Amino acid sequence: MQDTLLSINGLTKAYPGVIANDNVSFDIGKGEIHALLGENGAGKSTLVKMIYGLVSPDKGAMTWNGAAFAPPKPSAARQAGVAMVFQHFSLFDALSVAENVALGMENPPKPRDLAARIRQVSEQYGLPLDPSRDVASLSAGERQRVEIIRCLLQDPRLLIMDEPTSVLTPQEVDILFETLRKLKSEGTSILYISHKLEEIRALCDHATILRHGKNVGTCTPAETSARQMAEMMVGSSFATPEARDVQLGDTVLKVTNLSLPALDGIGTPLRDISFELRQGEVLGIGGVAGNGQDELLMALSGERLSQPGSVAFQGRDVSQDGPGARRLPGLLSAPEERLGHAAAPDMSLTENGVLTAGHRAGLVSNGFIDWGKARSFAEDVIAKFDVRTPGPQVAARALSGGNLQKYVVGREIVQKPDLLVINQPTWGVDAAAAAAIRQALLDLAHGGAAILVISQDLDELMEISDRFAALNEGRLSEPRAVQGLDMEQIGLMMGGAHDMEVAHAAP
């Protein structure tokens, strides 16, 4: 039996209207990887914030190495040896990697020594990183490395990781797992929060499952099936997407030699992309973040115009049409970034509905908004996609990430598009909701729509796509049928002609 590092006894935290944590207890052993599982809003974040000293509990106590532990602020928790890698990266874009790391440390060494230590630790744990680069120019995977290295430099006893793999490629996940196992062998405990049950089964020693703020069970992931764990999480069984017959119709989208320069010199240029998409077909596009995913979505949605003849929708050249002109005949899109791109943060859900559905759903006539219709449109999306919110008058910003994701994806699906271009449809959404979103996409395809899914989650792409292609440095690989593809082939497609790690680590 391992010694206990952190023991949590009856932690309770209530916010106006909700009890985020209700009498939660569990132990984390030394050198143990402990999983914390739960749906969106199950109280995982609140629990972690209490351990990290950002929130203080209403009731209950923690002991750390046998002594009472109640960190009044994060620096106290860090002093004790708690380090945290945040889900929404807590990085500063305009500052360099080294400056970002220094901000997360209590007593940072001199800049030159710090840079040397970053290099040393990053090599030691196989996480290549250049300390002098600006964070703005890093990919999502590299940003996460900054966070991890920031934690490792403080020799943590307990490392908290919140949804660490949601933006990583399979190869990057492998690297991360190697790092975590290495830490474990050195005696560091890890509290690992994830929705991805297979990962938890592969990595974690024990799992604690939260539902509606309560601890509903503990299990040993290696001996429990993913389905059992998922059912403990949601408290009922849920449907996995059904297999379906694919009946391909006419060509809906034809992209021919699409090239676009990088926006403002940052980002990735699109290079000579050609593919076709037919009615009823789901094309999955994978690739390491920052290889042209956002740019491809912008070129297809109409946010950026491309050279005439490069994008044809239902046989008509739309490459010079803006987003509104493309939406009207049925080319809809849902970008990755929820706040600020997919939704206007300070506007209500109803208003956000009007922004993309205004014309197609008939919410606007003669330049005037029909607020009654707009409201029922938003209510429709909320009901169909189980968006947990007091109502459509709530500001988009107030929703949790997963709930807002359900809303912005649902908003497009409800409009019955002929072509839906969607980036990261289930990022940050819990297992049950992700299954519902995937099912909705499949139903849409079954009804004859063409769907282009861009995602970093390969399991998801394999599950719903008919064909798969990968983006690498703005080039798209030849799409191939998903049946018969294995992970190695996919890895090669994603890496293009290059060895992936080298391409990724180069400054």
Place this chain on the structure above:
Amino acid sequence: MDLSSISPILLVASIMVSATPIMLAAIGELVVEKSGTLNLGVEGMMITGAVVGFAAAVNTTSPLVGFAAAAGAGALLSLVFAILTQYLLSNQVATGLGLTLAGLGLSALLGKPYEGIKSPTLPKLDLGPLSDIPGLGTMFFKHDIMVYLSILLVIAVWAFLKYTRAGLILRAVGESHDSAHALGYKVVRVRMLAILFGGACAGLGGAYLSLVRVPQWTEGMTAGAGWIALAIVVFASWRPWRIMVGAYLFGGITVLQLNLQAAGVKVPVALLSASPYLVTILVLVIISARGAHGAPASLGRSFHASN
């Protein structure tokens, strides 16, 4: 018209003097904006500093006491802004404009008894042999202490932001207050201190106008200097060294147009008087056309530590 009446040596010397108040106010505002707060009340804090500094200097016959009082008055006024925007989460633009209006009104009221009085002014420093260099001595080395202090302040702010941990935290708060908060930094406290510093600097700038540059009290005497300071922060792309360049540029135009007026150039006086402001607008348009470079990402956004 007689351009030969303009002496280049005296011109440079007076540019240094006329740039100082703008430079003081602008470097203070730069620190405020680097912390992510937009305080449009610079004009109000400057003129409050001008009148309080003038009154204190007249009553104590010590210009240095005047400057200290002006810094205190500017900081006190900025404290109102800080409490309103940081604790009560009021809109920064509206609050800043209100602060300017309040400052203008308050200064007119406080300044009534002091109109038409001459204040004690700062002595010119004698820098020994440096001051005796022909030409250069008059241009650069025969000024009062505040001219040099303002330059030192710019250097100090530059070094603070670039080399110190406190400066790094200040920049981090201005870049992303949510991330800074998640790491456990006191966003509101950092911003409060930055706003107070900005207020004190604006007060010093105002006092320099009423105690050295003019030197007497007239209602509305800042005449838009605070707005030019705000514009210079944008012009400088939030970099301290460029604040100096900007301040000397605008100070230069102000002095030059006065000299041109005196020399009888055949351009309408109104146009010459307006030229510093016209150039401000022109430069801002050119800068904005290149895209906003270096603006702190959280500039002007209210922060509340909700979950």
